[in-house]
Amino acid sequence: MNIALIAHDAKKELMVQFCIAYCRVLSQHNLLATGTTGKLVSEATGLPIQCFLSGVHGGDQQIAARIACNEIDLLLFFRDPISAKPHEPNEMNLLRLCDVRNIPIATNIATAEVLIHGLERGDLEWRNIVNPPQH
Numbered sequence: 001m002n003i004a005l006i007a008h009d010a011k012k013e014l015m016v017q018f019c020i021a022y023c024r025v026l027s028q029h030n031l032l033a034t035g036t037t038g039k040l041v042s043e044a045t046g047l048p049i050q051c052f053l054s055g056v057h058g059g060d061q062q063i064a065a066r067i068a069c070n071e072i073d074l075l076l077f078f079r080d081p082i083s084a085k086p087h088e089p090n091e092m093n094l095l096r097l098c099d100v101r102n103i104p105i106a107t108n109i110a111t112a113e114v115l116i117h118g119l120e121r122g123d124l125e126w127r128n129i130v131n132p133p134q135h
């Protein structure tokens, strides 16, 4: 499955720790990420990650385009609810597109834990029908 990772600056370390903890599960899937998040996670875990532009340069919109095409099966987007972000409207669109496509999304680590266990258990296998593997 295609799993997209995005973390605001205040949540990047949490995302790194989460990905280290679930490295084995994540290694069985294709990972995509915004630039800085992807760089930090791949350096910490050794996992191959397709890195897009950084969020401020439109990386979240590159991921949004794939979500619009139903090509992302799970989005882990660790958000900082405290500080304002200049590209917040784009991020709201990202969340909206997940709802358009019924793509499972976690915006905090508590939900991410539930989703990753569900992924491991096979709860998201229906995504293989909606978005069949390319190879």
Ligand SMILES: O=C(CO)COP(=O)(O)O
Residues within 6 Å of the ligand: 006, 007, 008, 009, 033, 034, 035, 036, 037, 038, 053, 054, 055, 056, 059, 060, 087, 091
């Ligand atoms: O800004 C972000 C989300 O909107 C994250 O982007 P980076 O991973 O490049 O910091």
